[in-house]
Amino acid sequence: MAGIKTIPVSVDEHGLDVEEGIRRAPNAALAVVTAGQQAPLGVTLSLPRRLRLLEWADENGSWIVEDDYLSELQLVGRAAPALASQDRSGRVIHIGTFSKTINPGLRLGFVVAPTSLANRVADTAAALAPAASITCQWALAEFMRKGHYLRHLRRMKRTYTARLAALQRALSIPATTEAMAGLALLVHLPQGADDVAISQQALAVGLAPLPLSIWYADAAQARSGLLLCVTNVPDEGIEDCCSRLVRFTEAFI
Known part of the structure; x- marks a missing residue:
């Protein structure tokens, strides 16, 4: 515009x-x-x-x-x-x-x-x-x-770090994981895996991984992967969420 x-x-x-x-x-x-x-x-x-x-x-x-x-x-x-x-x-x-x-x-x-x-x-x-x-x-x-913002940031960093650790412990997916990508855990998938289809299927059961490939300006250079948000990881049931995600992923690899 x-x-x-x-x-x-x-x-x-x-x-x-x-x-x-x-x-x-x-x-x-x-x-x-x-x-x-x-x-x-x-x-x-x-x-x-x-x-x-x-x-x-x-x-x-x-x-x-x-x-x-x-x-x-x-x-x-x-x-x-x-x-x-x-x-x-x-x-x-x-x-x-x-x-x-x-x-x-x-x-x-x-x-x-x-x-x-x-x-x-x-x-x-x-x-x-x-x-x-x-x-x-x-x-x-x-x-x-009054200093509340800095205290808030320290508290949220502790919370998100704990959720990241919980997500890494619960995750059992046939791919390598990288360090933090912003506030998401980046999970690489084999080249050619349809990360868009995986994310759409996961939405049907309440999961919301973001496909990595859509971030690329050149589709020919796009890498497959999933961005798993750390901020909204549930305190309970994370193992079940990860198990469901693994099943969806394995069906497309």
């Missing part, structure tokens, strides 16, 4: 392949990245690639939109510093949301923009969300000022 042409860029164990992005779109107006935890694989953008991306934006006069969609809610290791904290040229627009860290019903996010863009960002936000609740914003600010 905005007339933007998108150029997908490969991701590996070091995050976004910045050099490939520069080759494919050297004069891009902006780059959208999830530097802290790449969605959905969960890898962190490496320091050399961060510096190269910032260098490109500075030299090209382009913008970087850093989508910090999980903020400090990282279960494995310490959260990487925000790309915006390494920006010395004012080219990074840092955005985030409280929907994933507090509650989706809150419908509040945030933008940390360079000073040169502050007025334009404020005008755009006012035009797009004129009915945004000031009361909720005040309440959230007070919630954070």
Whole structure:
């Protein structure tokens, strides 16, 4: 709708392949990245690639939109510093949301923009969300000022880490599992396995794994897998859920 042409860029164990992005779109107006935890694989953008991306934006006069969609809610290791904290040229627009860290019903996010863009960002936000609740914003600010937000994050990290461990113990599936991919456990399936069909069949009995293949811009390069959300793992009955998922998976492999 905005007339933007998108150029997908490969991701590996070091995050976004910045050099490939520069080759494919050297004069891009902006780059959208999830530097802290790449969605959905969960890898962190490496320091050399961060510096190269910032260098490109500075030299090209382009913008970087850093989508910090999980903020400090990282279960494995310490959260990487925000790309915006390494920006010395004012080219990074840092955005985030409280929907994933507090509650989706809150419908509040945030933008940390360079000073040169502050007025334009404020005008755009006012035009797009004129009915945004000031009361909720005040309440959230007070919630954070009193330290409740950091305590909430620590509590949720403990809860989600325990649920991840329970899921890993209960899971018995013919595939390899990786570390956290955001707030989901990534389970690889054999190449060619129909992960979309598996997820659709699982929905019929109340399970909701997300197929990995739909995240790929190029279907020819898509890998099969399932993303198992950690946040809504039940305290009881997880073994039964995993057993049912295994049966569905085995029927398609």
